[in-house]
Amino acid sequence: MTDLIIVGGGVAGLFAAISAKKNGANVIILEKNDSLGKKILITGNGRCNFTNEEMDSSYFVSSSDDKDRFVDNVLNSFDNSSLVKMLEELGMSYYLREGYYYPKTDEAVTFRDTLINEIERLGIEVIYNFNLRSIEQNDNGFVLSDKKHIYHAKKVILSTGGNAAPRTGSSGDSYYYLKNLGHNVIKPIPALTTLKADYPDTLLGVNALAKISLLINGDIVGTENGFIKFYKGMLSGIPIYQLSLNAVPALDRGDKVEISVDFVSDSNMVNALNREGISVKKALCQSINSKIVDSYYKEDDNMLTEQLDDEDKEGIIQLFSNVNYEIIGFGSFDVAQSTYGGVDISEINMDTMESKVCPGLFLVGEIIDITGRCGGYNIQWAASTGVIAGRKAAENGRRN
Numbered sequence: 001m002t003d004l005i006i007v008g009g010g011v012a013g014l015f016a017a018i019s020a021k022k023n024g025a026n027v028i029i030l031e032k033n034d035s036l037g038k039k040i041l042i043t044g045n046g047r048c049n050f051t052n053e054e055m056d057s058s059y060f061v062s063s064s065d066d067k068d069r070f071v072d073n074v075l076n077s078f079d080n081s082s083l084v085k086m087l088e089e090l091g092m093s094y095y096l097r098e099g100y101y102y103p104k105t106d107e108a109v110t111f112r113d114t115l116i117n118e119i120e121r122l123g124i125e126v127i128y129n130f131n132l133r134s135i136e137q138n139d140n141g142f143v144l145s146d147k148k149h150i151y152h153a154k155k156v157i158l159s160t161g162g163n164a165a166p167r168t169g170s171s172g173d174s175y176y177y178l179k180n181l182g183h184n185v186i187k188p189i190p191a192l193t194t195l196k197a198d199y200p201d202t203l204l205g206v207n208a209l210a211k212i213s214l215l216i217n218g219d220i221v222g223t224e225n226g227f228i229k230f231y232k233g234m235l236s237g238i239p240i241y242q243l244s245l246n247a248v249p250a251l252d253r254g255d256k257v258e259i260s261v262d263f264v265s266d267s268n269m270v271n272a273l274n275r276e277g278i279s280v281k282k283a284l285c286q287s288i289n290s291k292i293v294d295s296y297y298k299e300d301d302n303m304l305t306e307q308l309d310d311e312d313k314e315g316i317i318q319l320f321s322n323v324n325y326e327i328i329g330f331g332s333f334d335v336a337q338s339t340y341g342g343v344d345i346s347e348i349n350m351d352t353m354e355s356k357v358c359p360g361l362f363l364v365g366e367i368i369d370i371t372g373r374c375g376g377y378n379i380q381w382a383a384s385t386g387v388i389a390g391r392k393a394a395e396n397g398r399r400n
């Protein structure tokens with residue numbers, strides 16, 4: 001029987017393993033894939049933004065009203081500076097751009113290999129192609145099995161992720177076993193994903209800089225600035241992913257969800273419309289993508305700006321300042337970057353990440369009902385919960 005088994009070799013599992021081993025535990029990682037850290041390679045479009053200068057509970061969402069206290073407690077125990085320091089000690093170089101931290105190589109594989117190199121240096125055993133089929137608790141600890149093998153451990157850390165990006169092995173299988181152990185699992189739904197909307201076919205392929213607001217039942221609940229992409233009946237881009245954190249749960253509840261796009265913000269459209277000797281359409285196209293103009297401006301192409309009165313100009317500005325799209329769906333887990341929902345945080349000790357329902361079981365990363373925004377928040381969350389759980393599981397093991 002080993003001291004600690006970690007199920008899942010993603011970010012949270014790797015940090016947990018390193019932390020536990022350095023605190024004296026014998027550790028085995030059971031990994032579903034044939035290699036560690038598969039999902040890391042697709043983070044940040046392959047660049048791996050691993051943390052952020054701005055880091056507190058306001059950058060995370062949860063179904064729980066106790067989210068802020070839980071998240072801040074975890075981050076205070078292992079914050080962004082702690083993560084950066086740990087990576088420095090492991091020999092990884094990085095750079096900081098506008099508050100976002102990246103490996104100096106600008107490649108996610110560097111972040112992954114830094115962790116794998118430490119796993120190998122510490123001599124941590126890794127069992128590959130382990131597809132969890134059962135986890136049971138007995139008087140001695142835990143028994144875990146797949147179709148061919150059985151493993152025994154005093155403690156277990158589950159770091160199997162959520163449902164997002166199933167091609168990387170994150171299929172949400174562990175929720176079933178957690179329910180069998182007595183846990184309440186908040187319904188998992190896609191997070192940081194695309195939103196489905198009806199819009200003119202002429203907008204397909206457009207990538208436009210805009211101010212984008214989310215309305216739920218008519219109330220604005222969030223605004224983001226950046227590029228909105230129109231792709232195959234979906235709205236995409238970082239601002240949409242950020243807003244999806246609130247949009248998808250609202251859709252799941254049956255609320256009315258809309259995206260309002262302001263294409264005029266931070267433009268010189270007013271100046272263009274006040275110039276004489278140019279057509280209105282040409283003036284608009286100096287600030288807005290021509291496909292957007294063609295989709296919504298239906299007046300005579302030859303109308304000149306001097307033919308407009310102030311009311312006409314204000315009407316045009318309002319037209320492109322408030323383009324509303326009703327949201328009728330969202331991208332599946334196949335395209336989502338993360339999972340909203342998971343294990344109810346009221347059932348987890350925020351100081352140790354140990355289950356209150358099943359002592360000796362620790363829960364980390366995406367499997368918990370906490371989800372961060374784009375910008376390095378989910379990797380930070382995985383690292384923080386992993387380090388805490390690894391340290392505490394090792395300490396508990398020594399006491400036992």
